[in-house]
Amino acid sequence: QQQVKQSPQSLIVQKGGIPIINCAYENTAFDYFPWYQQFPGKGPALLIAIRPDVSEKKEGRFTISFNKSAKQFSLHIMDSQPGDSATYFCAARNQGGKLIFGQGTELSVKP
Amino acid sequence: ETGVTQTPRHLVMGMTNKKSLKCEQHLGHNAMYWYKQSAKKPLELMFVYNFKEQTENNSVPSRFSPECPNSSHLFLHLHTLQPEDSALYLCASSQEASGGTGNEQFFGPGTRLTVL
Numbered sequence: 001q002q003q004v005k006q007s008p009q010s011l012i013v014q015k016g017g018i019p020i021i022n023c024a025y026e027n028t029a030f031d032y033f034p035w036y037q038q039f040p041g042k043g044p045a046l047l048i049a050i051r052p053d054v055s056e057k058k059e060g061r062f063t064i065s066f067n068k069s070a071k072q073f074s075l076h077i078m079d080s081q082p083g084d085s086a087t088y089f090c091a092a093r094n095q096g097g098k099l100i101f102g103q104g105t106e107l108s109v110k111p
Numbered sequence: 112e113t114g115v116t117q118t119p120r121h122l123v124m125g126m127t128n129k130k131s132l133k134c135e136q137h138l139g140h141n142a143m144y145w146y147k148q149s150a151k152k153p154l155e156l157m158f159v160y161n162f163k164e165q166t167e168n169n170s171v172p173s174r175f176s177p178e179c180p181n182s183s184h185l186f187l188h189l190h191t192l193q194p195e196d197s198a199l200y201l202c203a204s205s206q207e208a209s210g211g212t213g214n215e216q217f218f219g220p221g222t223r224l225t226v227l
Contacts, residue, residue: 004153009151031210032210034215036218041220042220042221043115043117043201043203043218043219043220043221044154044201044218045218046215046216046217049215089153089154093210094210095210096208096209096210097142097205097207097208097209097210097214098156098159098167099154099156099216100153101153101154102153103151103152103153104151104153
């Protein structure tokens with residue numbers, strides 16, 4: 001119930017491609033779904049987040065799609081660049097403020 | 112210094128050593144967190160402090176001992192660790208340890224711990 005399942009574990013795309021990372025959850029009490037980006041040697045940094053009453057949120061080249069009925073959400077990166085190469089984590093927050101993280105996706109964008 | 116800082120950035124210790132990790136947040140937050148990050152695994156929440164009071168201990172072994180002297184500082188005291196405790200230890204802070212708008216968690220760069 002408290003798990004967040006993330007896929008794929010790793011992803012390689014060419015520059016300009018649109019990588020898509022998917023997450024699924026079970027607990028319908030989660031009220032906030034952030035995505036974090038982590039570069040080597042750094043801590044995770046909040047990238048974009050969505051609430052379950054919204055089906056899509058876009059910030060720059062990053063878009064979250066949210067399907068409440070399917071209990072799934074995904075991150076799309078438009079016009080991906082080599083600088084986007086990082087590990088991406090989805091998460092879900094319960095009403096007590098606790099974040100449950102997915103396993104992470106290592107993205108590599110080739111020039 | 113801005114954001115969340117952690118020291119040391121790297122630590123190598125033997126199983127009989129005692130060491131401490133330090134975290135400081137410069138964001139005026141009231142909640143602080145310790146996470147363990149191991150390769151290919153989700154971040155694991157270890158401890159939560161809200162207004163200096165521990166509100167969560169996620170079944171962490173007693174060889175890890177947290178201390179929160181004030182809302183800006185968080186320590187993790189380590190003793191008689193095992194090799195499987197080798198990981199990246201991340202500190203985070205947020206306005207409060209609860210849900211609500213704007214209550215995002217901000218992470219430090221982590222301490223890479225190796226236990227020999």
